[in-house]
Amino acid sequence: MILGHFGVGKTSLIRRFVENSFSDKYQVTIGVHISKKVVEVGPEESVSLIIWDLEGTDEVQMIRQAYLLGTHGVVFVFDISRPSTFQDLNRDLRIVADKMPETPLVVVGNKKDLAIEDELQILLDDNDIKADYLTSAKTGDDVNEMFTHLAMLLNGHS
Amino acid sequence: MATLKQYREQYISRNVQFVVIDLDGRVLESDRVFLAINPGDFIYDVHPFFASYASILETKEGSVTYNGVHLGVAGQNFITDVGMINKGNHILLVINDLTEHYTSLQKIAQARNESIINSELVVLKNLELEERERFKNTFIRNFSHELRNPLTSIVSITNLLEKSQLDREQSQMVDFLKESNAHLKLLLEDIMSISMIASGKLILRHxxxxxxxxxxxxxxxxxxxxxxxxxxxxxxxxxxxxxxxxxxxxxxxxxxxxxxxxxxxxxxxxxxxxxxxxxxxxxxxxxxxxxxxxxxxxxxxxxxxxxxxxxxxxxxxxxxxxxxxxxxxxxxxxxxxxxxxxxxxxxxxxxxxxxxxxxxxxxxxxSKPLKKNKKELLDLRKPKSNKKYRVLLVEDDERTQMVLFKTLMDTDMFYIDLVNDGALVLETVINNPYDVILMDVDLPNVPGDQITRLIRDFPFKDIKKIPIIGVTANVFEEDMDAYLKMGMNAVVTKPFDFNELLEAIVKSLR
Structure with missing residues (x-):
């Protein structure tokens, strides 16, 4: 399950991961797109990820409950270039954790190509944000790593 | 006339597909209204979304509806609401094709989100620009300020050099040096003005x-x-x-x-x-x-x-x-x-x-006449007695000397002595009694504000207390404050306003 505010690049991350492609054009997701990719997590060991790309919301609280059924892992994405998507990140993460306790959660700051590394770290520190991954769907930076990490978490989890 | 049942056929059935699967996900029945789903298929092979059928078995309610599910099956794409209902030994899937509805929603959401994102980005961009502008202006201001001191030294040394024994070629070089100094000084002042204006530090004084x-x-x-x-x-x-x-x-x-x-x-x-x-x-x-x-x-x-x-x-x-x-x-x-x-x-x-x-x-x-007699104006300010005052004018710029000389002489109130080198001021002051000193700041050898300090620190009362009026082209507030701190009684900025200057002089004489 990929969650986060609208326009943070959830669909782009999945597209980069599943199809290895990217488009600069923003296309709003309505409802949910589901795609699938098999990830090697070890020698002769793979995990089939069924990825639910949820429409972005203004408020995490508003996510339709039905979508959360049967979720094994959550990726929460914010956009490092738009403060409105991470200003309340810690609160958002608490809501997600409340809705899906004991579900592995990976926090991702996307669009890192838009920032200078040093400034980015300052930005994250200033906002008290701990991101597991800083990715760029545009360059592909750390996208595979992030999803593979999630797959491994799920593998250990199940 | 068609029956209601027929209308229902026509308008609803075409958009709703029913699929029955067993608990292992195998399709038992499908009416194939729009999705190519056939008996015998495993539903999770049709589309990864349907793998979620398993979670229906975990719910208490036994039914769940997924809204806005994008289903691409056999090359055709639909946006659907999918209901899953646990019927005990099988599961009923009710798939409602709402592609048109969701597509129109998508357009609205697209416009809305884009406009929100754009306005956010504009605000950010402006903040960033402002920040950069501020940084740039502060930097330029501080930097040009710092440059002024070494420049003053260069100007002083150039003046000393000019007075030393020089052959023709050397003296041409010194002339060139002087010209460059003057140009550099002008540039610095301009840059400071610009950065003061841009950073909002320049305040008009009416x-x-x-x-x-x-x-x-x-x-x-x-x-x-x-x-x-x-x-x-x-x-x-x-x-x-x-x-x-x-x-x-x-x-x-x-x-x-x-x-x-x-x-x-x-x-x-x-x-x-x-x-x-x-x-x-x-x-x-x-x-x-x-x-x-x-x-x-x-x-x-x-x-x-x-x-x-x-x-x-x-x-x-x-x-x-x-x-x-x-x-x-x-x-x-x-x-x-x-x-x-x-x-x-x-x-x-x-x-x-x-x-x-x-x-x-x-x-x-x-309502006063356009041309007013200077003398008349003066009388308003002039002290009662007809005593003449001794003024020391410390100024190296010839044009300013001329202007000041002329205006002060016109009043018939002053005797004027002139010194054009900072190094000569103290000596002149010690040897002659003055009622007031008009002191330029940018002087050869010793700047006027430093001479002021020296005079104020002088051990003899009559010298130490001589009123000093700064005359300067440096019009920045911080400069003026600094001059007053050095001990000037008042500071008058170039270009002189005759009345302002005279007022400052008269005030200091009282």
């Missing part, structure tokens, strides 16, 4: 002043600047303009001299002119038009905007002296006054810069 004498001072200055050149300077002002107006005299002077210097720079021969006309008077407000025109090279139409941007000239080939800051200062200062400068120009014929400003004028002062 005071009542004599506009006519300011114009005459300008006429005197540019008259002597153009003397002996093929350029004539003309001043023309409407006799109905008020003599006394309220405004920032220094800044108005700066605007006009920047425009005039610019005109001089680009005019080889012919004339430059300053014209002041009256737009209108209403209550105690007067709108004036100032126009500076020249018979110079002119400006191509497409460049008339760019010339007001900082450092424009640096990009030009065959540039003239100066970084092109003058006009940008004019634009900035007029911006502070709520006005704007316009330009009309014809290549090869000349240019004309003009602006309108609305200023306040005091009604009681305005």
């Amino acid at each position: 005071k009542v002043f004599n506009l006519i004498s300011l114009l005459e001072l300008i006429a005197f200055t540019y008259g002597s600047k153009t003397k002996g050149t093929p350029i004539r300077f003309d001043l023309d002002y409407d006799r109905r303009i008020p003599e006394y107006i309220e405004g920032d005299r220094i800044r108005i002077f700066q605007i006009l001299t920047n425009l005039l210097d610019n005109a001089l720079k680009f005019t080889e021969e012919g004339s430059i002119a300053l014209k002041v006309s009256l737009n209108q008077k209403r209550a105690n407000k007067v709108s004036l038009r100032f126009e500076v025109s020249d018979t110079g090279i002119g400006i191509p139409l497409e460049k008339t905007k760019a010339i007001f941007e900082s450092f424009t000239q640096l990009e030009e080939e065959g540039k003239k002296e100066g970084a092109g800051l003058g006009l940008s200062i004019v634009k900035g200062l007029l911006g502070l006054m709520g006005s704007e400068v316009y330009v009309r120009s014809e290549l090869g014929k000349g240019s004309s810069f003009y602006f309108d400003v609305t200023l306040t004028y005091a009604l009681d002062l305005a």
Whole structure:
């Protein structure tokens, strides 16, 4: 399950991961797109990820409950270039954790190509944000790593 | 007429597909209205979404609806609501094709989200620009400030060098050095003005002043600047303009001299002119038009905007002296006054810069005759006795010397001595009793503010207490504060307003 505010690049991350492609054009997701990719997590060991790309919301609280059924892992994405998507990140993460306790959660700051590394770290520190991954769907930076990490978490989890 | 049942067939059934699967996900039945799902298929192979059927078995309610599910099956894409209902030994899937509905929603959401994101980005961009601008201006301001001290040393040493034994070639080099120093000093002042304006640190100081004498001072200055050149300077002002107006005299002077210097720079021969006309008077407000025109090279139409941007000239080939800051200062200062400068120009014929400003004028002062006798003005301030005062004028700039000499002599109140070198001041003061010292700041060898400090620290009371009035072209607030701290009684800024200067002198004599 990929969650986060609208326009943070959830669909782009999945597209980069599943199809290895990217488009600069923003296309709003309505409802949910589901795609699938098999990830090697070890020698002769793979995990089939069924990825639910949820429409972005203004408020995490508003996510339709039905979508959360049967979720094994959550990726929460914010956009490092738009403060409105991470200003309340810690609160958002608490809501997600409340809705899906004991579900592995990976926090991702996307669009890192838009920032200078040093400034980015300052930005994250200033906002008290701990991101597991800083990715760029545009360059592909750390996208595979992030999803593979999630797959491994799920593998250990199940 | 069709029956309701037929209508239902026609309008609903076409969009709703029923699929029955067993608990392992195998399709038992499908009415195949729009999705290619066939009995015998495993539902999770049809589309990864359907793998979620398993979670229905975990719910208490036994049913769940997924909204807005994108299903691409056999090359066809639909946006659907999917209901999953646990029927005990099988599961019923009700798939409702709402592609049209969701597509229209998508368009609305697209427009909404885009506009929110765009406005967010605009705000961020502006913040970033402002931040950068602020940083740039602070940096430039501090940096040029720092540059002034070494420059003062260079100027002093150049002056010393000039007085030493030099052969012709060396003395030419010193002349060149002096010229470069003067240019550099001007540049620094301009850069500081620009950064002060841009960072909002420059605050206009409105005071009542004599506009006519300011114009005459300008006429005197540019008259002597153009003397002996093929350029004539003309001043023309409407006799109905008020003599006394309220405004920032220094800044108005700066605007006009920047425009005039610019005109001089680009005019080889012919004339430059300053014209002041009256737009209108209403209550105690007067709108004036100032126009500076020249018979110079002119400006191509497409460049008339760019010339007001900082450092424009640096990009030009065959540039003239100066970084092109003058006009940008004019634009900035007029911006502070709520006005704007316009330009009309014809290549090869000349240019004309003009602006309108609305200023306040005091009604009681305005009723005075246009030309007022200086003596009359003086009498208002002059102490009762007919005693003459001894003034030491410390000034190295010949033009300023001339102006001050003339104006002070005219009053018939003063004896004047002149010193043009900072190093000679103390000696002169020790040997002669003065009632007041007019002290330039930028002096050869020892700057005026430091001489002031030396005098104030002097062990003899009669010397230590001599009133000192600073006269300076440094018009920044922080400079003035620094001079007062060094012990000056008052500071008068160039260009002098005769009354202001006289008032400062008279005040210090009491």
